[in-house]
Amino acid sequence: MKIAAVESWVEAPLQRFVDEARARLALLLHPSGQVVAQAGFTRQVDVMTACALAAASHATASELGRAIDGQPFRVLHYAGPEKQLFLASVRTPRGVYICLTVFDDESSLGLVRMYFDDLARELAAVTPTMPVQHGAVLAVDFEADLNRNLAMLFGRGEEIIIRNA
Amino acid sequence: MTSPFASMLEGLTRQRGVRASLVVSERDGVIVDASVRFGQDGDRVAALAAAMYRKARLSSRAARLGAVSFLQLDAERGRICAAGGAGDLVIVVVTDPSANVGLLRMEMLKTLERLA
Numbered sequence: 117m118k119i120a121a122v123e124s125w126v127e128a129p130l131q132r133f134v135d136e137a138r139a140r141l142a143l144l145l146h147p148s149g150q151v152v153a154q155a156g157f158t159r160q161v162d163v164m165t166a167c168a169l170a171a172a173s174h175a176t177a178s179e180l181g182r183a184i185d186g187q188p189f190r191v192l193h194y195a196g197p198e199k200q201l202f203l204a205s206v207r208t209p210r211g212v213y214i215c216l217t218v219f220d221d222e223s224s225l226g227l228v229r230m231y232f233d234d235l236a237r238e239l240a241a242v243t244p245t246m247p248v249q250h251g252a253v254l255a256v257d258f259e260a261d262l263n264r265n266l267a268m269l270f271g272r273g274e275e276i277i278i279r280n281a
Numbered sequence: 282m283t284s285p286f287a288s289m290l291e292g293l294t295r296q297r298g299v300r301a302s303l304v305v306s307e308r309d310g311v312i313v314d315a316s317v318r319f320g321q322d323g324d325r326v327a328a329l330a331a332a333m334y335r336k337a338r339l340s341s342r343a344a345r346l347g348a349v350s351f352l353q354l355d356a357e358r359g360r361i362c363a364a365g366g367a368g369d370l371v372i373v374v375v376t377d378p379s380a381n382v383g384l385l386r387m388e389m390l391k392t393l394e395r396l397a
Contacts, residue, residue: 224335226310226328 117142120269121153129238130155133217137231140199141218147171147205151265152213160266170216173203193225202228206236208243286314289392293372294318296388298380300359303373304396305331307338307365321375326361330373334363351386364389367396 117134119142121127126144134142134155141156143163149171157163173192181189192203202217202225215235219228286304293302294316303315303323310331317323338349354361359378362385365371372389376382 224308224310224328224332226305226324227332229311230325230328 117155119153119155122265122268123152125242125244126153126239129235129242132238133231133235136234137217137219137228138223139217139219139228140222141166141216143167143170143216144206145170145214145216147174147212147214150261151269154269156218160270163266163269164262166216170203170214174205174214177203191229195225200225202232204232204236206239208240209245210243213239284314286396287316289395290314290316293374293385293388293392296376296380296385298377299374299385300377301326301373301375303327303330305371305373307331307335307369307371313370326373326375330361330363331371333361334365334371334373338365351390353382353386362386362389364393367393370396372396 117139119127119131119134121130121144130142130144130153133139139155142154143151143157143166144153145151145167149167151163151167154163157166177192178188181187188205190205192201194201194203199218199220202219204215206213206215215232217228217232290302290304293299301315301317301321301323303317303326304313305311305327306313308331310328312323312327315323315327333354334349334352337352341347341349348366350364350366352363355378357378360376360380360382362374362376362382363371364386372392374385374389376385
């Protein structure tokens with residue numbers, strides 16, 4: 117499965133993770149919902165939806181963790197009849213990223229968890245040492261960034277503008 | 282809290298050359314219960330052994346050889362033995378290369394009978 121990445125340093129670790137864990141879909145994103153890399157998605161709208169839902173689930177789990185255990189829950193697992201979902205955060209020198217992984221009977225929760233630990237270590241090790249931007253995320257910037265990232269992931273020359281109805 | 286598997290696993294771990302014994306979910310590849318010596322990564326063993334056992338079971342079925350009762354992997358620095366058949370549960374044992382596999386196999390199959 118081919119990786120499409122906005123930031124090239126995530127490509128090799130994510131490719132290894134997807135291949136070894138035999139993931140069907142994988143998505144690396146910022147907690148804000150902005151996509152960083154994806155594997156297995158064929159439509160931009162699916163990536164957007166998955167990013168929004170993954171960010172929301174992560175935020176919910178984090179807050180539940182804080183309320184229950186005093187610290188955010190880092191890992192979430194949902195199991196369906198055929199497909200399963202593993203959502204976990206990766207801490208890097210540039211901040212936290214979220215990784216959404218979808219897998220089926222070709223893999224298992226144990227394998228995905230094991231290779232995810234390797235992915236987290238690799239990402240933390242190869243993260244470029246660029247200054248972290250602490251500025252407020254404005255809605256207009258977010259939309260522009262999202263559109264640019266999606267255009268890059270799907271190899272489009274032009275950005276596709278998605279607006280609220 | 283002691284699980285119902287604790288005494289079975291202790292019995293296996295007491296065998297000479299055994300480094301770890303685990304009850305693992307074949308489908309999920311996660312530990313149900315384990316008795317692991319210091320230095321062994323139980324989660325990693327569980328994930329890989331469950332995947333290996335599952336592949337063997339599917340291969341055996343595809344080859345029309347029937348159910349897999351016992352699986353043994355010999356490696357340079359140790360062995361992994363797995364026995365399944367009690368629903369989704371697989372017993373996994375990691376040993377030194379010098380361990381007596383015949384005796385261990387018997388113990389694992391006995392343990393499996395108690396699980397069923």
